[in-house]
Every structure is written in structure tokens, then in C-alpha cells.
Amino acid sequence: MDIQAIRKDFPILNQEVNGHPLVYLDSAATSQKPLPVIEKVNEYYSMHNSNVHRGVHTLGNRATEGYEGAREKVRNFINAKSTKEIIFTRGTTTSINKIAYSYARTNLKEGDEIVLTPMEHHSNIIPWQQAAKAVGAKLQYLPLQPDGTILLEDVEKAVNERTKIVAMVHVSNVLGTINPIKEVTEIAHKNGAIMVVDGAQSTPHMRIDVQDLDCDFFAFSGHKMCGPSGVGVLYGKKKLLENMEPVEFGGEMIDFVDLHESTWKELPWKFEGGTPIIAGAVGLGAAIDYLEEIGLENINQHEKELAAYALEQLRTLAGIDIYGPEKRAGLVTFNLDDVHPHDVATVLDSLGIAVRAGHHCAQPLMKWLDVTATARASFYLYNTKEEIDILVSGLQKSKEFFGDVF
Structure with a gap:
């Protein structure tokens, strides 16, 4: 992988922040966008903008071809059997909520159980809390x-x-833990349960094969994988989706409407009520093309090297606590002495370094770690070891600054 050539594809990286070259280490929150994606979205709005499916004019046909073409790209990207199993949503949160409302509230009853882990993002906890309350089911948490x-x-x-x-994150957005989804799915199926996977932090970084994983549902977001914000995907096995009712009603998702009764379109459109996220889907398709050209295997290997290097260099600092396993995805979460992570992030920002600080939408995990918040540096295909060196230097300056203060 030619990292310098890749960096040239990301115009936002070529700037200074607070008088320093930008070091963007927050891709777990959202990735930056390469020129091919930006240009594709601009081309759509400049040349093809129209609503999809309903029109017979040229622009309508172009828009429909772009939208449905993106669906096929997603299908191929995660190796789903059919485009009928690919539903465009606003993102991972919306995707999981669709499952919790449409599947869980219909199929669960009092006394049934939903198994989770304490490392879940709030988006993979709260929908299940609400579904459990609605039907009298119980949540059970695995030990860490x-x-x-x-x-x-x-x-x-x-x-x-x-x-x-069983609902589980594929890769923890805090710990970098890579969960054994395929093996957990086998256990779930052996006991008659379905497997729901939050793939927000795995899909941008590693090859996903939903047929190999055999999971029943898989959710991810476009904005974390070089695509636009506001678009995501819900993959579901066709036999499950066919027996689920929509949770949004209106245009696009109907077959026939009478004054008192209506019927729904076939998959996947019955779950895409209203004007869909057309430009977002087109942009996501362009992002997939971009990632495929570079190669998910190459991206994954690059991030493994960055994570290992980051762990090695960060451990040279005195008074740093690093959370998560040795074998991890491309992120490192830490705390520095008794300095609040927001203060650490503020000092780093003054040096042009962007990291995330807070509870990372994972408050149960913060409680398990016995902290209120952490700082997180997360890496992607455009990051370099030199940027990690700049981060370590910035953290040393943070230690010195707050050491003088206190």
C-alpha cells in the first residue's frame, strides 16, 4: 500500500489545525472521504439528481440505476446471497432499531432472553432494553x-x-476487541437463537462474509468506511426479513393502498419507506469501489501494524493506562495519569492532533473499566507511524503541562 498516494486522495488531510499539520486519529468516530467518493456524490447531484423507482424519465432511470447498483456493490462487498437481503438505512443505529422493533417485539415473549456483552455501543444495548421492556423479556450479559x-x-x-x-459487536469501539462472531453464531443457532452483529467497526477494516459468519442480521454505517454520513446497511437473511413487518410506512414501500388496507412491496423495498438516501447510497457504492481497489486485506494488515506500533510507543510513557487486548483492531484507548481525557484531547488538539475523548457511547463498559471516560486514537488506511510518533510526543507534552499545573 502506498500510504502517501492514498493520503493525496483525502483533501481534508492537507491542512493545518491550530498552526500544526492535521493528524487525524478519530476514524472510529467517522472516517475521512476520498476524492472519488466526493466527486461521485457531486456528480450525482450535478448530473443525475432525481427520485428513484417511480419515474420513467431519463434522470429517474439514471438515479435508480445508481441506487440499485450501489445495493449490488454492497451485496458483493459482504457476500450476501441476494440484493433482497440488503436494506439501506440511515446507519447502524437505525438498522439495529429495525430489528429490535420489527423482529424482537413480534417474536419475543415474557421470560425470553437476549444475550449481550458489556462492551456494546449504546446502539446495541438501548434498542434491546426497550424491546425487552415491551414484551417482558430479560437481558443477560456475558462476563468479560x-x-x-x-x-x-x-x-x-x-x-x-x-x-x-444474541446481539454482539464484531469489533469494540473502545477496546479494539475482535469477537469470535462465527463461533458465537454457531452456539446461538445450536440453541435456536438468532445472531445480530454490530459491524460498524469491522466492515471498514476487514473482509466481511456474512454467509461464512452465518449471522442472521449484520449492521454497518457508510460514514465509517469512507462513505457519506447518513447512510448505512441492514443485512438480514431473506427468510427472516420476509416474515418481518416494516416499521416505517408511506411512499416507496407500498404495493397497493386502499382506504382501509394496504399491502407492501417485496424485499428489500418494503423496509425503505419514503424517498431513500439516494446520494448516500451512490456515495457508499463509490466508497466500496475505493476500498476494494486498495484491498481490505491490505488495509487490515496496515492497521494491525499501526496498532502494534502504537501500543509499543505508548508504553514508553510513564503513567499511561491502556485498555483492551494485545490482539486488537486499529485503535488504542487510554488514560494518562490523573488527567481527564477531555483535557488531554484539548492539549492534543492545540497541536493539531484529533483524538476522541469521553465515554464513547459505551457507559456500561466505562463502569466495567472503573473510569468515567477515556481517550481514544483510532487508525485507518491513511494514517502513518509518523503520526503515532506525533501523538506520543503530544501526550508527553500533555504530561509536562499538567505536571506543571498540578
């Missing part, structure tokens, strides 16, 4: 090992005949 991983034997103990749903 000291390094923030799970054991399959604990999954075997937790998942039983009462379990109807």
Missing part, C-alpha cells in the same frame, strides 16, 4: 475477561433454550 475479551465457554453457559437473540 480482564483484557476485555469473551470466552466461548461463557457463551455456552449463557446461551440456552430461553435465549432468542
Whole structure:
């Protein structure tokens, strides 16, 4: 991978922030966008902008071809069997909520159980809390090992005949833990449960094969994988989606409407009520093309090297606590001495370094870590080891600054 050539594709990186060259280490929150994606979205609005499916004019046909073409790109990208299994949404949060409302509230009853982990993003906790309250189901949480991983034997103990749903993040947005989704799915299916995967932090960084994983639902967002914000994907097995009712009603998703009754379109359109996210889907398709050209395997290897280098360099600092396992995805979450992570992030920002600070929408995990917040540096295909060196230098300056203050 030619990192310098890749960096030239991202115009936002070529700037100074607070008098320093920008070092963007916050891709787990949202990735930056390459020129091919920016240009594709601009081309859509400049040349093809129209609503999809309903029109017979040329612009309408172009827009429909772009939108449905993007669906095929997504299908191929995650190796789904059919485009009928690919539903465009606003993002991972919306995708999981669709499952919780449409599948869980219909199929769960009092006493049923949903198995989760404490490392879940709030988007993969709150929808299940609400579904459980609505039907009288219960949430069960797997224990975490000291390094923030799970054991399959604990999954075997937790998942039983009462379990109807196992919902799990593929990669933790805080710990970088890579969960054994395929093996957990086998355990879930053996007990008659379905498997829901939050793929927001895995899809941008590694090759996803939903047929190999055999998960029942898989959700991810475009904005974390070089695509536009406001577009995401819900993958679901066709047999499950066919038996689910829509949760949004209106135009686009109907087959026939009478004064008192209506019928729905076939998959996937019955879940895409209203004017869809056309430009977002087109941009996501362009992002997939871009990532495929570079190669997910190359991206994944580059990020592994960055994460290993970051761990090695950060451990040279005295008074730093690093969270998560040794084998991890491309991010490092840490705290520095007794300095609040917001203060650390503020000093880093003054040096042009962008990191994330806070609870990362993972308050149960913060409680498990016994902290109120952490700082997080996350890496992507455009980051370099030199930027990690700048981060470490910035953290040393933070230590010195707050050491003088206190």
C-alpha cells in the first residue's frame, strides 16, 4: 500500500489545525472521504439528481440505476446471497432499531432472553432494553475477561433454550476487541437463537462474509468506511426479513393502498419507506469501489501494524493506562495519569492532533473499566507511524503541562 498516494486522495488531510499539520486519529468516530467518493456524490447531484423507482424519465432511470447498483456493490462487498437481503438505512443505529422493533417485539415473549456483552455501543444495548421492556423479556450479559475479551465457554453457559437473540459487536469501539462472531453464531443457532452483529467497526477494516459468519442480521454505517454520513446497511437473511413487518410506512414501500388496507412491496423495498438516501447510497457504492481497489486485506494488515506500533510507543510513557487486548483492531484507548481525557484531547488538539475523548457511547463498559471516560486514537488506511510518533510526543507534552499545573 502506498500510504502517501492514498493520503493525496483525502483533501481534508492537507491542512493545518491550530498552526500544526492535521493528524487525524478519530476514524472510529467517522472516517475521512476520498476524492472519488466526493466527486461521485457531486456528480450525482450535478448530473443525475432525481427520485428513484417511480419515474420513467431519463434522470429517474439514471438515479435508480445508481441506487440499485450501489445495493449490488454492497451485496458483493459482504457476500450476501441476494440484493433482497440488503436494506439501506440511515446507519447502524437505525438498522439495529429495525430489528429490535420489527423482529424482537413480534417474536419475543415474557421470560425470553437476549444475550449481550458489556462492551456494546449504546446502539446495541438501548434498542434491546426497550424491546425487552415491551414484551417482558430479560437481558443477560456475558462476563468479560480482564483484557476485555469473551470466552466461548461463557457463551455456552449463557446461551440456552430461553435465549432468542444474541446481539454482539464484531469489533469494540473502545477496546479494539475482535469477537469470535462465527463461533458465537454457531452456539446461538445450536440453541435456536438468532445472531445480530454490530459491524460498524469491522466492515471498514476487514473482509466481511456474512454467509461464512452465518449471522442472521449484520449492521454497518457508510460514514465509517469512507462513505457519506447518513447512510448505512441492514443485512438480514431473506427468510427472516420476509416474515418481518416494516416499521416505517408511506411512499416507496407500498404495493397497493386502499382506504382501509394496504399491502407492501417485496424485499428489500418494503423496509425503505419514503424517498431513500439516494446520494448516500451512490456515495457508499463509490466508497466500496475505493476500498476494494486498495484491498481490505491490505488495509487490515496496515492497521494491525499501526496498532502494534502504537501500543509499543505508548508504553514508553510513564503513567499511561491502556485498555483492551494485545490482539486488537486499529485503535488504542487510554488514560494518562490523573488527567481527564477531555483535557488531554484539548492539549492534543492545540497541536493539531484529533483524538476522541469521553465515554464513547459505551457507559456500561466505562463502569466495567472503573473510569468515567477515556481517550481514544483510532487508525485507518491513511494514517502513518509518523503520526503515532506525533501523538506520543503530544501526550508527553500533555504530561509536562499538567505536571506543571498540578
